[in-house]
Amino acid sequence: MAQSSPATVARPYAKAAFQTALEEKALDSWSQTLALLEALVKEPKVSAYINDPRHSEKQLAEKLISLCGGQLEPKAVNFVTLLAEHHRLPALDQIHAQFEAAREAHERRVEVEVVSAFALSDEQQRKLADALKKRLDREISITTSVDDSLIGGVIIRAGDTVIDGSLRGRLAQLESSLNV
Incomplete structure (x- = not known):
């Protein structure tokens, strides 16, 4: 079975995050949240934790949410939980990049x-x-x-x-x- 490219995997999540941000009129907030999450999952220790099969999806979500130190809005917490449940935390770099591309297109910049x-x-x-x-x-x-x-x-x-x-x-x- 062929594996999907990281960009393909990230697309529906980036689109959902962007739609939510538009509806909430919170593009800046979501942009900052995704940048924070991307930076966290790129940290070697966090990346190793995420890629360790001994941790459940719930543990992964809780760990990432706790590392954000209360900075996440409730919908962002739900988003992280969803990403963890579907094993998509490693795609946060692509999700963030696609979110920013959609934002640039929307803002015509x-x-x-x-x-x-x-x-x-x-x-x-x-x-x-x-x-x-x-x-x-x-x-x-x-x-x-x-x-x-x-x-x-x-x-x-x-x-x-x-x-x-x-x-x-x-x-x-x-x-x-x-x-x-």
Whole structure:
């Protein structure tokens, strides 16, 4: 029997969490809750506990809920219990990622990662954000980093879209076309 991909497993749970958050007008709260839960299950000791078959689903849920120190709303407690019952706690990273993607789509915004060969000035970042806002028809949040191996130019990641305008990328394309 083929096993489902983590993204497929996470989809209905992320959708349910998102619908609940929308109904409650609590997108921020659910986003923070899922981020907390994801961070907890990524902790090596917690991960080992979750993956230990000697613990029941109830024990797993209780442990994770207790680690949250009373920060979970009742519906989030129910959500953790449901995830534990269906052996989906390890999928929390995918659930959180899909929740955030749904939130970005709903709010018509996108997180953009810009990697450049040199640090971008505030003015360059603003111009880039304005151009991307027009192109993607979304509100833009930019995070930047520097990778001097790019030699020159930038790589832009916005969701599933990657624009490689780096000199390293262009040289790789040229090399590929010459080796045909």
